[in-house]
Amino acid sequence: xxxxxxxxxxxxxxxxxxxxxxxxxxxxxxxxxxxxxxxxxxxxxxxxxxxxxxxxxxxxxxxxxxxxxxxxxxxxxxxxxxxxxxxxxxxxxxxxxxxxxxxxxxxxxxxxxxxxxxxxxxxxxxxxxxxxxxxxxxxxxxxxxxxxxxxxxxxxxxxxxxxxxxxxxxxxxxxxxxxxxxxxxxxxxxxxxxxxxxxxxxxxxxxxxxxxxxxxxxxxxxxxxxxxxxxxxxxxxxxxxxxxxxxxxxxxxxxxxxxxxxxxxxxxxxxxxxxxxxxxxxxxxxxxxxxxxxxxxxxxxxxxxxxxxxxxxxxxxxxxxxxxxxxxxxxxxxxxxxxxxxxxxxxxxxxxxxxxxxxxxxxxxxxxxxxxxxxxxxxxxxxxxxxxxxxxxxxxxxxxxxxxxxxxxxxxxxxxxxxxxxxxxxxxxxxxxxxxxxxxxxxxxxxxxxxxxxxxxxxxxxxxxxxxxxxxxx
Numbered sequence: 253x254x255x256x257x258x259x260x261x262x263x264x265x266x267x268x269x270x271x272x273x274x275x276x277x278x279x280x281x282x283x284x285x286x287x288x289x290x291x292x293x294x295x296x297x298x299x300x301x302x303x304x305x306x307x308x309x310x311x312x313x314x315x316x317x318x319x320x321x322x323x324x325x326x327x328x329x330x331x332x333x334x335x336x337x338x339x340x341x342x343x344x345x346x347x348x349x350x351x352x353x354x355x356x357x358x359x360x361x362x363x364x365x366x367x368x369x370x371x372x373x374x375x376x377x378x379x380x381x382x383x384x385x386x387x388x389x390x391x392x393x394x395x396x397x398x399x400x401x402x403x404x405x406x407x408x409x410x411x412x413x414x415x416x417x418x419x420x421x422x423x424x425x426x427x428x429x430x431x432x433x434x435x436x437x438x439x440x441x442x443x444x445x446x447x448x449x450x451x452x453x454x455x456x457x458x459x460x461x462x463x464x465x466x467x468x469x470x471x472x473x474x475x476x477x478x479x480x481x482x483x484x485x486x487x488x489x490x491x492x493x494x495x496x497x498x499x500x501x502x503x504x505x506x507x508x509x510x511x512x513x514x515x516x517x518x519x520x521x522x523x524x525x526x527x528x529x530x531x532x533x534x535x536x537x538x539x540x541x542x543x544x545x546x547x548x549x550x551x552x553x554x555x556x557x558x559x560x561x562x563x564x565x566x567x568x569x570x571x572x573x574x575x576x577x578x579x580x581x582x583x584x585x586x587x588x589x590x591x592x593x594x595x596x597x598x599x600x601x602x603x604x605x606x607x608x609x610x611x612x613x614x615x616x617x618x619x620x621x622x623x624x625x626x627x628x629x630x631x632x633x634x635x636x637x638x639x640x641x642x643x644x645x646x647x648x649x650x651x652x653x654x655x656x657x658x659x660x661x662x663x664x665x666x667x668x669x670x671x672x673x674x675x676x677x678x679x680x681x682x683x684x685x686x687x688x689x690x691x692x693x694x695x696x697x698x699x700x701x702x703x704x705x706x707x708x709x710x711x712x713x714x715x716x717x718x719x720x721x722x723x724x725x726x
Contacts, residue, residue, distance in 0.1 A: 255279040258318030289454030291637030303405040325403035332392040342376030385412040386539030481667020497680035497701040499531040510558035512549040537706035578652035584643035588631040600649035657688040
């Protein structure tokens with residue numbers, strides 16, 4: 253179908269100015285369009301308007317002179333958990349097929365075909381909440397493909413996938429989209445830049461500044477891509493360069509004979525792991541290998557066998573390291589505890605400084621993370637990229653020795669990713685330790701002082717510059 257919106261105005265509660273103040277946008281039937289812009293520029297909101305979720309499902313004040321939007325498009329949301337309605341993989345896919353009138357006898361083969369198409373090798377009876385973040389994204393894409401609609405709306409569907417999985421998912425989507433209208437929000441543009449027909453470039457005021465082919469945007473408007481800090485195929489040419497972290501010999505965290513368990517099954521075996529002061533460590537591996545489980549086990553948040561020591565003292569409960577090790581979870585909403593962005597950072601600082609100094613430092617941290625203009629909002633009202641930055645900013649407000657982060661750069665534009673990398677570099681230079689899960693190969697090869705790999709259920713070490721795993725003490 254053709255999407256046609258004229259003179260669009262949206263105003264969120266509590267905001268003095270309109271979003272999309274008079275925007276005009278048209279997407280022809282069969283076009284493949286990428287909405288590109290900095291974090292917080294309104295891309296997801298615009299996608300939800302084009303897909304008819306606003307205001308048919310989501311009640312947000314909106315006006316437009318022309319409003320021809322989709323009524324039955326298939327969606328992949330930025331947060332896959334927000335779209336699941338059933339407890340297991342098979343029930344989730346079956347719910348889609350039941351709504352299409354597919355007979356039960358025909359469902360099993362369709363389950364097999366679509367899961368194979370997106371590269372998700374799990375039993376259909378598996379509970380969705382036992383899947384990794386990347387596996388959930390694959391399931392969300394599978395669900396959208398089963399709907400077999402004329403229009404697809406994809407909001408960062410591959411942000412948590414490893415490189416091979418992301419490429420596989422996008423190739424699968426491309427294989428079925430010939431006659432469909434597809435609107436995409438995506439920061440990881442290297443997989444789709446040459447696949448789309450149009451790139452609509454938005455600024456941080458939610459305005460359209462350029463609309464053209466990928467070649468035109470990259471060749472003639474590279475200055476705007478750089479100015480807005482959005483990802484494009486040449487982004488890493490301007491990445492910050494740091495001297496690699498130089499850790500001390502002081503061991504802050506040590507694990508021996510660690511068996512990390514899920515559902516009573518061992519998923520990772522760690523013979524020995526030592527984390528030193530001032531390190532920058534990446535944990536790498538394909539989706540579903542247990543990277544998040546390893547972090548949770550080190551934090552004593554899930555069961556494990558073996559011993560974990562902090563500064564030589566055995567850790568038995570999470571509270572024993574709560575002040576020294578700070579987690580930043582993959583889903584940032586899980587750790588917000590206040591009603592204002594400002595307070596999320598302030599609450600940590602006020603435990604260490606007087607109120608005046610805590611407020612001053614809070615303002616400084618929010619500015620450095622590009623969050624000053626949303627400081628008054630509820631943490632759940634800001635964009636996914638802003639939530640991600642806020643979750644890391646809360647770590648800056650504490651005084652941990654080790655910060656453990658699960659995919660801290662997913663959903664971020666180029667400018668904010670580079671800012672965050674500068675923050676991590678500053679932390680290691682100040683004697684703090686960074687331990688982060690990441691699928692980003694550019695980050696993996698450019699920045700850590702040590703690289704760990706989870707493969708075939710075991711933790712091994714990579715050198716910082718060599719992709720070949722070496723079996724040695726980690």
